[in-house]
C-alpha cells in the first residue's frame with residue numbers, strides 16, 4: 001500500500017472558490033501536502049494526463065473542461081493515500097457519492113465533479129511526475 005496520491009482541484013471548483021474548503025477537508029483527513037501549484041492545462045497536457053480515456057465518448061468534453069480555467073494539482077502523502085483520498089472525494093458521479101464527501105458537497109455532475117484522485121499507486125507515481133519535478137516535491141516522500 002502506497003503513501004502518495006495526486007489530487008487536482010478541477011477548474012469548476014477553483015472558479016467557484018471552493019479551493020479553501022476542499023484543501024481544509026484534505027488536511028483534516030490527515031493528508032500532508034507535499035507539492036501544490038495553480039496552473040491552466042494546455043490541450044496536449046490534458047490529453048496526456050487522461051490518455052487512458054482517449055477512446056471514451058466523454059474524452060473531448062473532458063479535455064475541454066480540464067483546460068477551461070486554472071486548476072490546482074497537489075501531491076499528497078498519507079498512509080494508504082490512494083484509497084483514503086478516493087474515500088474522501090466519493091464516487092465519480094456525485095449522485096452516487098456518499099454524504100460528506102468532496103464530490104457530494106461540491107460537484108455539479110459526473111463531468112464537472114470538482115476533484116481528481118489517482119486510482120492506483122502506479123498511476124499516482126506517473127500523475128505526480130506529470131505535474132511536479134523532483135525538486136518541487138517538498139522533502140520528497142517518506143519511503
Ligand code: UDP
Nearest residue numbers: 058062091092110111112113115116117119
Ligand atoms: N467523466 C465524464 N463522464 C463520465 C465519466 C467520467 O465526464 O461518464 C469525467 C469526470 O470528470 C471524471 C473523469 O472523466 O472525473 C475521469 O473519469 P474516471 O472514470 O477516471 O473517474 P475518476 O477517477 O475521476 O473518479
Ligand code: MG
Nearest residue numbers: 116117118119
Ligand atoms: Mg480516474
